[in-house]
Amino acid sequence: xxxxxxxxxEAVEAFSRLxxxxxxxxxxxxxxxxKEAPEETHRLADAIRRMxxxxxxxxxxxxxxxxxxxxxxxxxxxxHDIICVVENIRDVMAIExxxxxxxxxxxxxxxxxxxxxxxxxxxxxxxxxxxxxxxQVQEVIxxxxxxxxxxxxxxxxxxKLKAYPVKLxxxxxxxxxxxxLEYADEMTLARSLTNRLPLEKxxxxxxxxxxxxx
Amino acid sequence: xxxxxxxxxEAVEAFSRLxxxxxxxxxxxxxxxxKEAPEETHRLADAIRRMxxxxxxxxxxxxxxxxxxxxxxxxxxxxHDIICVVENIRDVMAIExxxxxxxxxxxxxxxxxxxxxxxxxxxxxxxxxxxxxxxQVQEVIxxxxxxxxxxxxxxxxxxKLKAYPVKLxxxxxxxxxxxxLEYADEMTLARSLTNRLPLEKxxxxxxxxxxxxx
Ligand SMILES: [Zn+2]
Ligand SMILES: [Zn+2]
Numbered sequence: 230x231x232x233x234x235x236x237x238x239e240a241v242e243a244f245s246r247l248x249x250x251x252x253x254x255x256x257x258x259x260x261x262x263x264k265e266a267p268e269e270t271h272r273l274a275d276a277i278r279r280m281x282x283x284x285x286x287x288x289x290x291x292x293x294x295x296x297x298x299x300x301x302x303x304x305x306x307x308x309h310d311i312i313c314v315v316e317n318i319r320d321v322m323a324i325e326x327x328x329x330x331x332x333x334x335x336x337x338x339x340x341x342x343x344x345x346x347x348x349x350x351x352x353x354x355x356x357x358x359x360x361x362x363x364x365q366v367q368e369v370i371x372x373x374x375x376x377x378x379x380x381x382x383x384x385x386x387x388x389k390l391k392a393y394p395v396k397l398x399x400x401x402x403x404x405x406x407x408x409x410l411e412y413a414d415e416m417t418l419a420r421s422l423t424n425r426l427p428l429e430k431x432x433x434x435x436x437x438x439x440x441x442x443x
Numbered sequence: 444x445x446x447x448x449x450x451x452x453e454a455v456e457a458f459s460r461l462x463x464x465x466x467x468x469x470x471x472x473x474x475x476x477x478k479e480a481p482e483e484t485h486r487l488a489d490a491i492r493r494m495x496x497x498x499x500x501x502x503x504x505x506x507x508x509x510x511x512x513x514x515x516x517x518x519x520x521x522x523h524d525i526i527c528v529v530e531n532i533r534d535v536m537a538i539e540x541x542x543x544x545x546x547x548x549x550x551x552x553x554x555x556x557x558x559x560x561x562x563x564x565x566x567x568x569x570x571x572x573x574x575x576x577x578x579q580v581q582e583v584i585x586x587x588x589x590x591x592x593x594x595x596x597x598x599x600x601x602x603k604l605k606a607y608p609v610k611l612x613x614x615x616x617x618x619x620x621x622x623x624l625e626y627a628d629e630m631t632l633a634r635s636l637t638n639r640l641p642l643e644k645x646x647x648x649x650x651x652x653x654x655x656x657x
Pocket of ligand 1: 287288289290291292298299300301302303
């Protein structure tokens, strides 16, 4: 594409670095901003810069937060004795959208994946164990995508938590094995939370599964 | 959608004001930026803000420009005696991408549309007449979308330029009547520029067309 303006070229280039945005779409966005009042562009630029510079991670659950403790951990109306363990903040949002869950979260920051070089020490597993060790927690729900890496992570965490008198559950397998939790529809996700299983049952059902070929 | 962070909510809101970007896509973009280094976000925010604040319109042709005169009008290698009249800067980009045109441009800023409340005085028609009045212009090519409003605009401009010894042409009707010039493929656009018609021929062919129903 040929641009007669370096300013436009640089804005198109910056937009097209975003996932799913090609150069044609980027140009359309830039030309849209040029048509609108400058305040629209300022609003967008300021909102994304402020978001990136001011966002913090909750010191309790590692969810994104505007303050030291996130609005979920800081909400007295929620059940703080139930912790839902998820891979990332997208999963928190997906579960919050079901409006079916009244407990709190723990964001791992990923799953154990030797191939990707992610070990248990790269995740927030130790802080989770510390939360459970306080004795205030009744139940830990593993809401982790049912993949090989997800299962590895669930088994690793359950080993770490075995010493504590806490109920371990996983969300029901409404989601197909290998499926990504964050792409599940709200109904499936809500139902699989409601029908969550004690972890021993999950492990049994998991062993009964034919092992994946790869 | 429920957000536990106002910072994220505001960034999602700002992104989703862009055309073709829904709230799900906006959230995906925001979460992508959160994963990348802060410099990526700064780069995007700065590029779009600078583009919007520093962009100017060429005082000769009204194309977007980084300086008082755009890089096309300022290029001595181009033919300054041929002016291609277009509706908007997207059309300039579309024609530049064909790499078949060596003249200069004139960006009208739209077409005459009584329904949309756009009259000739809202467009840069008077500055175009002044450019032609200098006597330096041999040919004015009307590269305007073949719609009812486009035709109205072409006829209005041709009336204004009748007094001057300048050749008036339109791009060939390679593009279907009612089609948007900016969405034409490069080949069609290049060919319709090469096969451009003297305006009298266009008017004749236009009258022979069955009138549109609406
Ligand atoms: Zn929190
Ligand atoms: Zn110019």
